[in-house]
Amino acid sequence: KAGVTQTPRYLIKTRGQQVTLSCSPISGHRSVSWYQQTPGQGLQFLFEYFSETQRNKGNFPGRFSGRQFSNSRSEMNVSTLELGDSALYLCASSLQGRVDTQYFGPGTRLTVL
Amino acid sequence: DQQVKQNSPSLSVQEGRISILNCDYTNSMFDYFLWYKKYPAEGPTFLISISSIKDKNEDGRFTVFLNKSAKHLSLHIVPSQPGDSAVYFCAASDRSGGSNYKLTFGKGTLLTVNP
Numbered sequence: 070k071a072g073v074t075q076t077p078r079y080l081i082k083t084r085g086q087q088v089t090l091s092c093s094p095i096s097g098h099r100s101v102s103w104y105q106q107t108p109g110q111g112l113q114f115l116f117e118y119f120s121e122t123q124r125n126k127g128n129f130p131g132r133f134s135g136r137q138f139s140n141s142r143s144e145m146n147v148s149t150l151e152l153g154d155s156a157l158y159l160c161a162s163s164l165q166g167r168v169d170t171q172y173f174g175p176g177t178r179l180t181v182l
Numbered sequence: 183d184q185q186v187k188q189n190s191p192s193l194s195v196q197e198g199r200i201s202i203l204n205c206d207y208t209n210s211m212f213d214y215f216l217w218y219k220k221y222p223a224e225g226p227t228f229l230i231s232i233s234s235i236k237d238k239n240e241d242g243r244f245t246v247f248l249n250k251s252a253k254h255l256s257l258h259i260v261p262s263q264p265g266d267s268a269v270y271f272c273a274a275s276d277r278s279g280g281s282n283y284k285l286t287f288g289k290g291t292l293l294t295v296n297p
Contacts, residue, residue, distance in 0.1 A: 073225070102284075102285075104285075104287075110289075111271075111287050111288060111289035111290060112226075112271060112273075112285075112287035112290075113287070114284045114285060114286070117284065125284050127284070159225050159226070161225070168214065168216065168273075168275045168277070168284070168285050169214070169216065169228075169231055171228070171285075172225075172228075173218075173225030173226045173227070174225050175223060175224050175225050176224075176225055
């Protein structure tokens with residue numbers, strides 16, 4: 070069974086631009102969660118989607134948004150990029166969203182110049 | 183306010199010896215704890231978990247201990263192998279509070295196992 074895939078793997082943007090990251094969950098998984106990893110803050114929860122509905126949201130500004138499609142694929146969007154948004158963005162999928170059954174993708178490394 | 187803390191950024195041990203990674207938490211509502219291992223350029227991989235109703239859980243070379251009164255958990259790896267060299271993350275969840283879908287992570291500990 071194929072794992073969680075994230076595209077692109079690497080991305081370079083400049084301040085003020087916007088970016089869209091994509092996550093394809095494991096086949097059959099309906100829950101997708103997004104996390105941001107930075108050296109200073111570690112891994113922080115962004116939001117979780119289940120059956121196209123956002124169920125949980127972390128403490129991030131409104132510039133961070135997401136959505137989930139009917140095939141469970143998810144996208145994350147960051148508008149008006151700031152230097153501090155440079156991070157590794159990780160996506161995790163699971164059948165129902167339970168934390169003990171999450172599988173992580175390899176992440177997208179975003180660099181904001 | 184960091185609710186899950188891993189105070190040792192790095193740890194170095196000899197192959198065959200025991201590795202002990204520590205984690206402290208402040209939120210008394212956390213009732214489920216997990217350890218993840220992460221290699222560079224890969225996502226975190228689940229290692230082992232423990233529910234707050236237990237104080238110990240074993241899986242092969244990996245054992246997690248939970249001390250609820252001290253709000254402390256530790257991961258023991260015995261014996262340590264060079265392939266265990268990675269960043270280890272402690273994570274917690276408040277499942278009974280309805281946050282079964284959200285993990286709060288520590289900042290990680292880089293374990294290096296020397297041959």
